[in-house]
Amino acid sequence: MNIAFVASECIPFSKTGGLADVIGALPPAVASLGHQVTVFLPRYKQTKLDNPRVVIPSITVPFDDRYRFCSVLDGGVRSGVQFYFIDYPPFFDRDALYGTPLGDYHDNAERFALFCRAVLESAKILGTPDLLHCHDWQTALIPILLKTLYEEDPAFANTPCVFTIHNIGYQGLFPPEILPLLMLPWDLFTMSKLEFYGKVNFLKGAITMADYITTVSRKYSQEIQTAEYGFGLEGVLRARSGTVSGILNAANYDEWDPENDRFIAAHYSAADLSGKAKCKADLLKQFGLPENTQQLVVGMVSRFAAQKGFDLILQTADRLARQELIMVVLGSGDRDYEDLFRKLTKQYPQKFAVKIAYDNPLAHKIEAGSDIFLMPSRYEPCGLNQIYSMRYGTVPVVRATGGLDDTVEQFDRQTLKGTGFKFKEHTGEALLDTLQAAMALYRSDPKAWQALMRNGMAQEYSWINSAREYVKVYERARQLRTAANG
Ligand code: ADP
Numbered sequence: 220m221n222i223a224f225v226a227s228e229c230i231p232f233s234k235t236g237g238l239a240d241v242i243g244a245l246p247p248a249v250a251s252l253g254h255q256v257t258v259f260l261p262r263y264k265q266t267k268l269d270n271p272r273v274v275i276p277s278i279t280v281p282f283d284d285r286y287r288f289c290s291v292l293d294g295g296v297r298s299g300v301q302f303y304f305i306d307y308p309p310f311f312d313r314d315a316l317y318g319t320p321l322g323d324y325h326d327n328a329e330r331f332a333l334f335c336r337a338v339l340e341s342a343k344i345l346g347t348p349d350l351l352h353c354h355d356w357q358t359a360l361i362p363i364l365l366k367t368l369y370e371e372d373p374a375f376a377n378t379p380c381v382f383t384i385h386n387i388g389y390q391g392l393f394p395p396e397i398l399p400l401l402m403l404p405w406d407l408f409t410m411s412k413l414e415f416y417g418k419v420n421f422l423k424g425a426i427t428m429a430d431y432i433t434t435v436s437r438k439y440s441q442e443i444q445t446a447e448y449g450f451g452l453e454g455v456l457r458a459r460s461g462t463v464s465g466i467l468n469a470a471n472y473d474e475w476d477p478e479n480d481r482f483i484a485a486h487y488s489a490a491d492l493s494g495k496a497k498c499k500a501d502l503l504k505q506f507g508l509p510e511n512t513q514q515l516v517v518g519m520v521s522r523f524a525a526q527k528g529f530d531l532i533l534q535t536a537d538r539l540a541r542q543e544l545i546m547v548v549l550g551s552g553d554r555d556y557e558d559l560f561r562k563l564t565k566q567y568p569q570k571f572a573v574k575i576a577y578d579n580p581l582a583h584k585i586e587a588g589s590d591i592f593l594m595p596s597r598y599e600p601c602g603l604n605q606i607y608s609m610r611y612g613t614v615p616v617v618r619a620t621g622g623l624d625d626t627v628e629q630f631d632r633q634t635l636k637g638t639g640f641k642f643k644e645h646t647g648e649a650l651l652d653t654l655q656a657a658m659a660l661y662r663s664d665p666k667a668w669q670a671l672m673r674n675g676m677a678q679e680y681s682w683i684n685s686a687r688e689y690v691k692v693y694e695r696a697r698q699l700r701t702a703a704n705g
C-alpha cells in the first residue's frame with residue numbers, strides 16, 4: 220500500500236507534544252512492514268532541513284480575498300519514509316507552532332487550511348496515495364475536502380482517509396465566517412456536519428466524514444463516547460462507533476532507553492541499575508540542588524495545559540511541600556500554570572524545582588534521574604511519558620484515565636506484580652494518598668521497589684505491533700471505500 224501521513228508536527232523537525240513522537244515513529248514502523256510511506260508536514264521556523272530541494276515551486280491555494288502560493292520541499296528519505304514539507308513562510312515562519320502562552324495564533328484556520336489544500340494538490344502531482352492518514356484538528360480539513368470540494372476529483376476516488384484523534388480537547392473551533400474565507404460551502408454549516416454551538420468545528424467534520432476513526436488507546440476510544448470525556452463530540456462519535464477504534468501508542472526505544480540515551484549522565488539497565496543514582500545526582504545538579512541521592516525525586520515533564528491535572532498540584536501544594544520529597548518539574552504552555560510553578564519555587568525552594576521551558580535533553584534527564592514520575596491527568600488519550608518512565612525504572616504514579624489506565628498496572632505488594640500506582644478520583648486527596656503509598660513502599664521495602672522498577676523496565680511497547688494494527692485499519696478503510704463506491 221502507498222500511504223500518506225499528514226500531520227502538524229514530527230520529530231526531529233517540529234514538536235510540542237506526543238504527536239511529534241508518534242509521527243516520528245509510526246510511519247517508519249508501517250514502512251518496515253513493506254508499505255510505501257510518505258509524510259507531509261508544514262515547514263516551521265524550527266524545522267531544520269539540509270539544502271532541501273524544491274519539488275513543486277508553486278501551488279495555488281485560493282482564499283476568498285486572494286490566492287496564496289506555497290511551495291513543496293523534498294525533505295528526503297529517513298528510515299524508509301519520504302518526507303515533504305509545505306513551505307509558506309507568512310504562515311509558518313513563526314516562533315511557535317500554534318500560538319504563544321497567551322493564546323492561539325488568530326489565523327490558525329487559514330494556516331492549516333492552506334496546509335491541507337496544499338497537501339491534496341501536491342499529492343496529485345507527486346502520486347496519489349492509496350490511503351491518507353490524518354492526525355488531529357490541524358489536518359481535519361482533508362477528510363472534509365475529500366467529501367465536499369474534491370468529491371468528484373478522480374484522483375481521490377479510491378483514496379480513503381483514516382483520521383486519528385490524539386486529543387479531543389483541541390477541535391479547531393472558528394467563527395462561521397471562516398467558511399467563505401476558506402471558500403468552503405455554506406451547506407457544511409449544519410448540525411450533521413461542521414456546525415457546533417454556532418461555531419465551525421473542524422474536528423467534528425473530520426469525525427463525520429473520515430472513512431475510519433482511530434484514537435490512541437482503547438480506554439480513550441470508549442471514554443470519548445461519553446459526556447464526561449467527549450468535549451461535546453460524544454454523540455457524533457457514538458453515531459460512528461462501528462468505525463472507531465483505539466490503537467495504543469508505543470515507545471521509540473531508539474530515543475528513550477537508559478541503555479543508550481545520549482542525554483543522560485550514565486547508562487544503566489535492569490541487570491545493572493547502578494547508573495541510575497548518577498543520573499539522579501546529575502539531575503539534582505542541573506536544577507542547582509544538593510546532590511543528595513537519598514532524597515526521593517518526583518519528576519514531571521509536561522505541556523502546561525488544564526488536561527494535565529495541574530489543578531491537583533495547586534490544591535495540594537502546601538501538603539506536598541510537607542512531604543519528604545522534591546518535585547522536579549519541566550514544562551511550558553499556559554501562562555497561568557507557568558505563574559503557578561514560578562510562585563511555588565519561590566515559596567518552597569527546597570521542594571519545588573521548576574524549569575519553564577521546552578528542553579528535550581532535560582526531559583530525558585528527568586526520566587532517568589527521578590524515582591517517581593507523576594501524571595495526574597484530568598484526561599490522557601495515551602500519554603507517552605509514563606511509557607518512557609517505565610523503561611527508565613522510574614515508577615509512574617498516574618490517574619487511571621485513558622492510556623494511563625491502559626498502560627500502568629497497579630503494583631501488588633503480595634504478588635510483586637504491577638508497574639506503578641494509580642488513582643481514580645480526580646481529587647487532590649486521591650493524588651496525595653497514592654503518592655504517599657508509593658513513597659511508603661520506596662522507603663520501607665527497597666526490594667519490592669526494585670521489583671516494581673524492573674517490572675516496568677521489562678515492558679515492551681513496540682511500534683511494530685501498533686503498526687500492524689494500523690495496517691488492519693487501513694485495509695478495513697479501503698474495503699469500506701470500495702463498498703461505498705459500489
Ligand atoms: P502530550 O502529547 O499530551 O503533550 P504525551 O505524554 O503524549 O503528552 O507526550 C509528551 C511528549 O512531549 C513527551 O515526549 C515529552 O517528553 C515531551 N514534552 C512535553 N513537555 C516538554 C517540555 N517542556 N520539554 C521537553 N519535552 C517535553
Ligand code: GLC
Nearest residue numbers: 237238385435600601602603
Ligand atoms: C496527545 C495526547 C497524548 C498522546 C499524544 C500522542 O497530545 O494528549 O495523551 O500520547 O497525543 O498520541
